[in-house]
Structures are given as C-alpha cells and as structure tokens.
Amino acid sequence: MLELRQVHKAYATPQGPLGVLNGIDLTLEAGESLALMGESGCGKSTLLHLAAGLDLPDRGEVRVAGQPISSLDDTGRARLRRETLGLVFQQFHLVPSLNVFDNLCLQARLAGRSDAAWSAQLMQRLGLEGLEKRYPEQLSGGQQQRLAIGRALAPRPALLLADEPTGNLDETTADEVLALLLELVHDTGSALLMVTHSPHVAAPLARCLQLSHGRLGRALTT
Template sequence: MTENPALLSFANVTKTYPGGRPVLQGVSLRLTPGETVALTGESGSGKSTLLNLAGALDGADAGEIVVDGVSLSGLDDAGRAALRRERAALVFQQFNLIPSMSVAQNLAFHARLAGREDAGWTAEIVERLGLSDQLDKYPEQLSGGQQQRVAIGRAMATRPRLLLADEPTGNLDETASDAVLSLMLELVTETGAGLLLVTHSAAIAERLDRHIHLSRGRLS
C-alpha cells in the first residue's frame, strides 16, 4: 500500500538554544492531509519551538523539515514568508493583530495577501466565532478572549493547507473553546488541511486523531 504524502514532516530535526541547551533532539514526525494531531508536553519542553520550526519562523540546526512538498532548508526569508502566506497559518499565544486595522480588516488581511479572500467563508467564520458585533472595533478595544478569536479567524480565513496552533483556546471559556475547536476540525474535514495543535487539555487532545508527547526534546 502506498503511504499518503506528508503535509508536514520532520526528519531527525535538532534544535539547540544559544548556550548549548538542546531543545529538540532528533525529532521525526509526519502529518498527512486531513489529519489532526495534538502535541502535549511540560512547560519548556520545546513545543512552541517545534511549531516555530514547522511555520518557518526559525531554522533547525540539523535534519529536514518539509511543508506541503517544500523543503524549508532551501528557502530564504522571502520564501519562508511566502510559505506562511500561501500554505501554513499560525495561531500563537501572542495575538499579533495589526493595531491600526479594524477586526474586519485584520480578518481579511492575510487572505487578501494570499489571493484567497472569500467573503462567504469569512462571514461564516465571523458568525461561528461570535465576532459579528466586533467588526468595526480595533484590537485595543477588545478583551483578550476576543483578540484570540480574531487571531484564530484570521488564520483560518486563508483556508490554509497546514494550521499550526499553540494553545488557541487558552483565553476562552468552555463554550467558546468548543466552538473554536469544532470550527478548526471542520476546516480540516472540508479542505483536507492538517492541524498540529499544542494543548495542555486532555479533553481537547482526545478530540483529535492522534496525540504525541514531547519530553526532553524527544517525541513519544
């Protein structure tokens, strides 16, 4: 049987912080189209570092990372930016919303850059995330939970091939958290995207297809 091509693959990836402290030690993983994977681990175990590498925000010291058929080792800064714009979307604990743009403008910004702006899809995201009455506001006028929902919506508006999320529901109540996770899982089902999600929640991890654990720089 032919193995499905990987949407994200790490092959013996190593990353060491300045000063010589190893963060990732020979990490290998595969994420296939339509697959959802939960990544857990203790604080400081390297989960965010792994996501930064997968999203081309940082480079590995050794090993190979491939996203949707593109090897990251061969990309310059412009190529890495294009990959994040066109193939991968990231939701991190820092919201990184553009303060001079309204919620509506923030939601549309990345999709427009990627040439994939879809008013109907964006409207569905807005409704599902409960942002309909926030579109004219600016980030500073929003609560932390509202900003987090905008950041999630902005990432999903591009219909990314690969969605990387670091504790995306950490500032949300249980009802909003369930709605956000359901929307992410539906995106994967509808588009064949892949989801790699960092979480401390066993309940969230159970809803995903697979669960991997990072400890002392190694996956299990």
C-alpha cells in the same frame, strides 16, 4: 503535508549547548489533526517554529507540502507561510489599527485569496457578525481569539499551526473556541498541528504525541 526527519535543535547557554530536539521524526498528512503535548520548556514551541520556517534546525530536514524549508531563503519562507500556512498563537497578534473585518481578511489578502462570501460566513460562524467595525481592544478575549482563528483560516491554508490557542481563555470559553477551531479546520480541509499542555484540549484531535527530553512518544489523553 508536514514532515520532520531526524530534526535536531540546540540553544547556546553559558554552560554549553542545550539540546531541545534530539532526532525528531514526525509526519502529518493532509487533513489530519495532531496534538503535541509536553511540559513547559520541553521544546513544543521550538518544534512549531521549525515547522513554520520561523527557525531552522541544526540538523535534519523539515518539509512543508513537500518543500524542504532549509532550501528557501527568508523571502521564500515568508512566501510559504503566506501561501500555505495558517498560524494561531496564545497571544492574539491582531493589528490594533485595523477593524475586526480587516483583521479577518488580512491574511487572505496577503495570500491573494480574498473571498468575500467565505469571509462573511466566517464572521457569522465566529460569532462576530455585527462587530465588523469594532477594533480588537473593544473585543473580549474569547472574541479576539476567534478572530485570530478566522484570520488564519480565511485563506484556507493547507496546514494550520496552533500554539496553545486556548491558553489565555477561561475553561468554558476555551471549550467553545476549540470546538469552533476543529469545526472550521474540518470544513477547510486543513491539516492541524496543535501544541498544548492540556490532555483535555488534546483529546478531540485524531492523534496525540508527547514531547519529552527532546524525543517524541505516544501520549495518553483523558
């Protein structure tokens, strides 16, 4: 579902190029869950952005569902995100002018996969039933993150990319949201790549890798 082959990425600085990813090899199979750990600034989000086609590698290849991302133009990468990927970020990125139900259905509608029964089931399972007509600003942080997760999973994406999805939540709410996320990912059959700095958050996922000094290695979780 996701494959990175010898991926390199650097950024220009006044002191010269700063290498962030140095020959990354990674494979994620359909239905598999993988946590990517590492300290702040180590390149976790960069790797996720490359997987989403939001950025391109300097060298190497990124494939999503067998499709080399570098072979696509901006329109093609946008279509890939719309039809194949689900994205969940630490910041909720909800549309303030849309109510809860329309936010939930937005991605599915863009992908041409609206499913009224599935949307209603998501509302119930997300604990948002009865809040359909409210707006994002009227929800708690935990409710907004659950809504963001529901929006990403409404089209049943083949691959879900999550960047610190519980980072803005208190510990109890974070545990509840994480459990719900993993349950829904399992039910949709999506592959999951989650970026986190927390061993506690990473522990329930099937695999965990550590990103350090631009390279990947095994990580221990608690």
